[in-house]
Amino acid sequence: MAxxxxxVIITGMSGAGKTVAIQSFEDMGYFCIDNMPPSLIPxxxxxxxxxxxxxxxxxxxxxxxxxxxxEIQDMLVELENTNLIDTTIMFLDATDEELVSRYKxxxxxxxxxxxxxxxxxxxKERAILEEIKGDAQVVIDTTDLSPRQLRERINDExxxxxxxxFRIELVSFGFKYGLPIDADIVxxxxxxxxxxxxxxxxxxTGQDASVYDYVMxxxxxxxxxxxxxxxxxxxxxxxxxxxxxxxxxxxxCTGGQHRSVAxxxxxxxxxxxxxxVNITHRDKGxxxxxxxxx
Numbered sequence: 001m002a003x004x005x006x007x008v009i010i011t012g013m014s015g016a017g018k019t020v021a022i023q024s025f026e027d028m029g030y031f032c033i034d035n036m037p038p039s040l041i042p043x044x045x046x047x048x049x050x051x052x053x054x055x056x057x058x059x060x061x062x063x064x065x066x067x068x069x070x071e072i073q074d075m076l077v078e079l080e081n082t083n084l085i086d087t088t089i090m091f092l093d094a095t096d097e098e099l100v101s102r103y104k105x106x107x108x109x110x111x112x113x114x115x116x117x118x119x120x121x122x123x124k125e126r127a128i129l130e131e132i133k134g135d136a137q138v139v140i141d142t143t144d145l146s147p148r149q150l151r152e153r154i155n156d157e158x159x160x161x162x163x164x165x166f167r168i169e170l171v172s173f174g175f176k177y178g179l180p181i182d183a184d185i186v187x188x189x190x191x192x193x194x195x196x197x198x199x200x201x202x203x204x205t206g207q208d209a210s211v212y213d214y215v216m217x218x219x220x221x222x223x224x225x226x227x228x229x230x231x232x233x234x235x236x237x238x239x240x241x242x243x244x245x246x247x248x249x250x251x252x253c254t255g256g257q258h259r260s261v262a263x264x265x266x267x268x269x270x271x272x273x274x275x276x277v278n279i280t281h282r283d284k285g286x287x288x289x290x291x292x293x294x
Contacts, residue, residue, distance in 0.1 A: 004086045005048065006030075008058040008158065011132060012092030013125060014111055015102045017142040017150050018060050021092060024154040025058035027245035034060045045085065062111075090157075091129075091136035094143045096122050148243035166240045167276040169248040172206070172264040174256025174283040183250035184239075187228060187263075193218055195258040205284050206261025215262040225263065229270050236275065256283030 110121030195201040253259040
């Protein structure tokens with residue numbers, strides 16, 4: 001394999017934010033596993049290498065594994081002897097006062113103090129994890145961080161050039177087939193002139209040049225597009241700042257074949273200059289399927 005496999009081990013104090021961390025790595029395209037016993041990681045890694053399909057993995061390892069300390073030390077030694085793996089340990093920490101406060105809010109028991117004081121469990125855990133914290137390449141104190149701020153810190157630390165922490169999903173659709181249930185923004189373009197009534201354009205779609213040019217040839221289309229794209233460019237930074245990993249924009253016409261497809265293509269091309277954009281034409285082929293069945 002040309003590039004080394006990337007392994008991030010997420011560990012740290014219980015209650016310090018490991019759940020938020022693993023979600024952040026999922027959003028960055030990592031294959032994520034929560035609470036894998038350290039002794040199984042080398043075998044798991046062999047399977048990953050054989051598959052050749054997964055190149056970035058994040059694992060959460062915590063004290064729910066009874067022999068945590070000994071197992072993780074043995075596992076790290078084995079990984080350090082493997083040239084094809086780049087391993088990074090990320091340790092999450094917080095002050096004792098903040099950890100106690102978080103446990104009180106969630107009403108959970110500390111894994112090392114199931115029948116005792118939370119403070120005693122925290123003390124034991126700090127002692128056990130002291131050496132692991134010293135070995136960590138990335139240590140993040142989450143005491144004063146909100147979940148959104150923690151995600152931002154992780155993105156800054158680990159997001160590579162080919163990783164898109166924020167993406168835009170553009171979907172064209174037909175209102176006659178129902179609204180996309182996962183849309184954050186819905187725009188109705190049924191007010192635009194309809195190519196369906198032009199016989200030679202009717203069997204085509206908004207991805208065909210003749211239909212695209214027809215839809216874009218009207219002043220009302222140009223006026224709408226200018227206002228809509230400016231609106232999207234103004235609001236996207238706000239979505240990203242709030243910590244959303246993606247925003248779904250749905251553009252609909254009657255059947256999802258002509259106008260919505262053409263506008264989605266144009267909007268996608270414009271937004272792709274600044275964002276990672278995926279385009280889906282949900283209902284583009286629905287009319288053809290209906291005609292063929294009949």
